[in-house]
Amino acid sequence: MKKTLAMRIVAAVCAVLMLQLNLTGVMFGGSLVPTVEAANGIGTNTMAVLVVPPNRRKRADASDLERLMSRFVLRLGRVVAFQLSPTAGEEEEERATELVEEALRALLLRTPKRAGERLIAAKALLDKEPAAGNTRLWARYFKAQALGQLARNKLVEARDLLVKSVVLYPKQTDAEYIAYGSTSRQLFKTVLQTVSALEAGDLRISGHKGAEVWVDGIYRGRAPAMVSDLKAGEHRVMLRQSGKRAFRQMVVIKAGRVAKPSAKLVAAPFSHDLSQGRAVLLANFNQPSVIEDRIRELRNEIGSDMILVVRAQFQRSATALKGYFLDADGTVKKVKTRIKKDDKYLDNLGKFISKSAGTKLLEDPNARPLDQRKSVVVAAKTTTSAAASAYIDPNAPLFEEQKEDESPITSKWWFWGAVGGGVLLIGGLAALATAGEETGAAVATGTVTININKTGGP
16 A cells, blocks of 8 residues: 555556646647657658740740749748759858848847957858858848947948948848947938938940849849949859859949959759750650659759649730649649749749748738847837937847846746745645555455457457
8 A cells, every 4th residue: 555655646646747747848838749740750842943944945934934833943932942052151151141140139238248249250251152041141240240340439430331341232121220329320321411412333244145134132134234324332243054053253333444353163963964854854744754754853853842834825815824833742743834924924923833832922021121020129219300219128039048048047036926826736736645545455356367369359
């Protein structure tokens, strides 16, 4: 009987501890019990898009359509765009992006030293791989540098750095500087006037016929190309061509002059397989039994998880698309649509891609502000002025990490509440177990024998 009582108490203690741990997880915003999604390991799949022209004369049109469709893949939920013109330094770019974000957070917390350390580390990564870092990342990097210099009262250095940021990303607004204080807003207004007065220069891309030319994240046609009216200063230039590694670097534009960067495009690892695959698709698209096998082979050869292959018919009033979507699990489905050439053309093209992939079409990341801080800023606009006073909300998600670092678990009221409740519950269970011992002597006991070799019913 004593052994049974001890086992009951131990079981009760374990149950209470598990209950407390799970309650603690819930209070932290999670649980110690893994979710279904975590157990299944749901993640992202890479997806490539190929557009097959109806004939060789329409290759340029098919290439332009493929570029448009690939931009929509960037907006698909749980899908990563597989770049047919990959950019070097993806790991460095991802880490540098995190460091710049940490630096901007540190500036909000008025800790410029911490911000400076993050920016030095980010610059080391970007210097290591010159192709790493898109226009948004570099604009945010220069902005964070400028705000750091402003915090040290180095106004000239702050101005020059913020000019670099605005030249790269001119769509920045005053609202993006509210969180950093009135001085930063005044600096931004001064920089806008400086940038508007800058003279312009040109950019000439020679050779690399057919390669896409991107300047500051904006498509500017195909090479060879002449890009005019660029503000004097640093610009992020990228050339990309299917089957070749993208070229991306900073180019300095000088007023009244023509910059001629020495660009070089080298073959991607899957270049030969992709070129052969396109030729096979063009020759065999009307043979379903053949084309499905070719799509599977091409998917495996280039290394993407999913692939959408369509043939385009360029009609006067619409674009007709017909093809196949190969999912990550190996299933193939036919897809088909006809998109009118009206003001909803791009929207309908995006819907077709998201429907084919079976996922949602998210907000365009390029349409977001460079530095959106609405979750941490509370602004109060007056009726007499467009100016806004703002303060940082200490309860915003941005500061959860810092608050957890500063406050140990033992300082939380719910921790001691949970401990006290557990003690009372254990005590009550122990009392009940003791009472059961006193009245349980008259209860008959026996032995039950189970034959584990018997597989039939009772």
